[in-house]
Amino acid sequence: MTPLETNGEEALALSALVWTLSDAGRADRLLSLTGLTPDDLRAGTRDRGMLAAVLAFLEAHEPDLILCARILEVTPLDLVEARRRLEA
Template identity: 65%
Template sequence: MSDPNAHDRKDPEALALSALGWILSDPDRAERLLTLTGLTPQVLRDGLGSRDVQAAVLEFLANHEPDLVLAADALNVTPQDLVAAHEGLIR
């Protein structure tokens, strides 16, 4: 039987938003996201639909392999799926 969420996991925007939810579930990781990306909570809220903000979230993960692997596992995708989603958002 096919996975009904498989399409969403391949959609770069949906994957970025899922990844952001995963990041924000851990206060230390969330703080590191803000510090390293320069994003603010307000910019995140206002920019949820922005491909630039979504790309920044995925770039944050891509630049830190331990989080990339953990996020991929939690989201039931591969690390390569997250990297590909990032690349899809910056094109």
């Protein structure tokens, strides 16, 4: 079972957020492009809209989407589908 099947889209998005923040350059780009602040990220860990924004950020840069999916042992489509469900 993938993280998407066992823990839901929120858990997958949180894992993607942790992965995104593990690289300073990628973290800076996330904050710059989304307008989120570190406080927003801390406060938004249960906010489906904020989690969807993190996944949308990854979708916007395919190399990051693919690498994140590989590290999390899911498919890029799993990340995209999680974002869609979080936005619904």
